[in-house]
Amino acid sequence: MEKIKVLFHVSENEIWQKTIANITNYFKDVEENTVHIEVVANAGAVASYFANQDRPQLLQQMEALAQRGVDFTACRNALSAHHLDEQSLPSFVRVVSGGITEIVNRQRKGYLYIKP
Amino acid sequence: MEKIKVLFHVSENEIWQKTIANITNYFKDVEENTVHIEVVANAGAVASYFANQDRPQLLQQMEALAQRGVDFTACRNALSAHHLDEQSLPSFVRVVSGGITEIVNRQRKGYLYIKP
Amino acid sequence: MEKIKVLFHVSENEIWQKTIANITNYFKDVEENTVHIEVVANAGAVASYFANQDRPQLLQQMEALAQRGVDFTACRNALSAHHLDEQSLPSFVRVVSGGITEIVNRQRKGYLYIKP
Known part of the structure; x- marks a missing residue:
């Protein structure tokens, strides 16, 4: 059976915790292998992929979800605009050339859009 | 004819008034019986379902829309996280086990997603 | 080939720059003639269509995108609620009777929804 595909769009650091x-x-309600979740971070929200003393647990929480199959991505345009080094991203984060391009392409492939 | 199905996702108290x-x-532009609207409140936004001295009219406005067929729901996870008592919700609010699960399931059934 | 159709929903002035x-x-990643982009501004976000000393470049940036085919719209309900004169809108902005009605109708026609 085809997986349920869900895309979370994160464009502000403030909504990461909510995401x-x-x-x-959501993982309490569905079998993990029946769903594919992608998180697209763009704009200022890409900054949260880097170590942050204010929220030390955030990266650990992201990584735990990545280990459960969640695909975390970062928009290259946003990294560049915020002078963030792509090479310093955690290994579980995939860089996409454009966050909006990714969101459009994923929706065209049937991903359901959610803005936390 | 099948009804137009629209889902409003409310995840912050600040956007209730806008919603x-x-x-x-929207009800000025469509026949009410040709559309089904569901409001899914999750995260902190569930707090607005409870009496609030700062915005006494909000619950009345919600109830008036409920009487016109709008389906208001509250995420059980969010109620629990904010220590809010499900039993004290207004009678027009339906509790759903998970807000995101509800949003995903509704979109799969053709509901159009809007984040106010 | 049918164009890719994308709708950006702008409901706060703060997210215009991000939009x-x-x-x-996005225009760096796609051929402009293969995509149709519509921006629907409602709620307080319609104010940014009027001259603003704090952000003098914003209208120029919008107009430049309009010249590349982006369709900028303003919700009449929102203009009225904020006492803004429809006649004073820049010529590249199209007024729609209701922002939500426009978003619903466009999604029904296959537009993909993005909230910046």
Whole structure:
């Protein structure tokens, strides 16, 4: 059976915590192997992929979800605009050439869009 | 004819007023019986379902829309996380086990997603 | 081939700059004549269509995108609620009777929804 495909669009750092909770809760309701979740971070939200003393647990929570199959991506345009080094991203983050391009392409492939 | 199905996702208390205005205005443009509107409140936004001295009219406005057929729901995970008592919700609010699960399931059934 | 259709929903003035960057970046990844982009501004976001000393470049950036085929619209309900004069809108902005109605109708025609 085809997987349910869900895309979370994160464009502000402030909604990361909500996004983590959203996905964690969703995993209580579905079998993990019946769904594919992609998180597209663009604009300022890409900054949260880098170590942050204020929220030390955030990256750990992301990584735990990545280990459960969640695909975390970062928009290259946003990394560049915020002077963030792509090479310093955690290994579980995939860089996409454009966040909006990724969102459009995924929706065209049947991903359901959610803005946390 | 099949009804137009629209889902409003409310994840912050600050956007409730906008959501009420959105739906009220939309009802000026469509016949109410040709559309089904569901509002899914999750994260902190579930707090607005409870009496609030700062915005006494909000619950009345929600209830008036509920009487016109709008289906208001609250995410159980969010109620629990914010220590809010499900039993004290207004009678027009339906509790769903997970807000994101509801949004995914509704989109799969053809509901159009809007984040006010 | 049918164009890719994308709708950007802007409901707060604060996300206009992000929206402009989103579309500008997207145009780096696609042929402009293979995509149709519509921006629907409602709620307080319609105010940014009027001259603003704090952000003098914003209208120029919008107009440049309009010249590349982006369709900018303003919700009449929102203009009225904010006492803004429809006649004073820049010529590249199209007024729609209701922002939500426009978003629903466009999604029904296959437009992909993005909230910047």
